[in-house]
Structure formats: structure tokens, C-alpha cells
Amino acid sequence: QSVLTQPPSVSAAPGQKVTISCSGSTSNIANNYVSWYQQLPGTVPKLLIYDSTERPSGIPDRFSGSKSGTSATLGITGLQTGDEADYYCGTWDSSLAAVVFGGGTKLTVL
């Protein structure tokens, strides 16, 4: 049971847009920055978004992050088959004094 809640799976067609939600609480998302990670099959998690909305250099602007209250959202536009991966949100939980992750969302590009 993860502290942050993500949908287990999402799917969309190539070229379309998809959003992945990450739901938390006042002890984590509402008062701390959120990061998003992409884990392609068999690979290392890769930082996509930090500080809730910022992209590291080299991450295309097809990926975007937003946050409102106790929830955060990852958006991916212009979907490609190469985007098929597991996506995780993560943040600091002030009550636990720990980094917490969502359970992960598997993206399928149909």
C-alpha cells in the first residue's frame, strides 16, 4: 500500500495525449515538490520532472508536470511507442520524514 496513489495502468493511441495522476495528502504532495520518473522495461528509473513542473535538460517538452492541492499530474503529448514504460511519482512526506513513491503506472501506447 503506497502512500501516493497512482492508477495501475493507462493507455492511449500514438500521437494522443495521456495524463497520469498521483494522489497524496497534506503531509506530502500539498506541501512538497513532486518528481516523476520513467522506467522503460528492464532499465533504470529516469528523472522526467522535478520541482513538480520542471524538466531536466534533455527531457522533451512533450512531458509536463503540474500540481494542485494534494494531487500531481504528469502529462505526455504526442505519444510514441517508445513511451511505453512504468511511471512513478515521488515526493517528501513531512510526517514520515521519508521519501515516498507512488505504486507506479504502466503506460501502454496502443
Add this chain to the structure above:
Amino acid sequence: QVQLQESGPGLVKPSETLSLTCIVSGGSISYYYWSWIRQPPGKGLEWIGYVYSTGSTNYNPSLKSRVTISLDMSKNHFSLRLSSVTAADTAVYFCARDHWGLPGIWGQGTMVTVSS
């Protein structure tokens, strides 16, 4: 470009202590949070804890009684010790450097199996 590489035994016996080291190259170990994160086969990510460059630490409450993370500035590496392991500790273990406070740059990961 900083790179991280985990090293350590791939097989640990139940009740023994798992020990891993993360070697940091291409950058200093100063001024960052250095984390260990694990991922059981087919499951999600679990943060184990971090050590800051001052040596201060913070651990996942669910693992706190069994975890020690330390760093060696002279060798530019940091280490994980997890005691009294069971099969539930079988996972890929990643080390990572923070990017604005959360794990950002990750090592390649190392699979650790707990089995007799």
C-alpha cells in the same frame, strides 16, 4: 557528468547482513543527498534512506531498525548495510544522488537475492 555504480554480493543468506557500496565518479560527494532505493522483482520503488554529505542520515521508518547508510568522503563512495535480511529483501538495489531534494541521478542497480 556524475555517474554512480553499485557493487556488492548478489546473494545473501537469510538472517545475515546485506552490504552494498555506491561508487561516485565524475563529481564530488559533497553537497548532495545520497539515497538507496530498492525494487523487488515486478514491484514498485521503495526508498530505503539517505545520507547527506555532512554525514546526517534519514531512513524509511519501516526499515529504520535494520538500516545503516554511511559515506566515505576520502573514497567518494557511500554504503548501505541492511541487517537480518529475509526473502522479502530480495530486490534490485539502486543508489542515487538527489536533484533538488529527491532522487535524480541513478546508478544502474544491482540485484540482491536472499536465499540459503
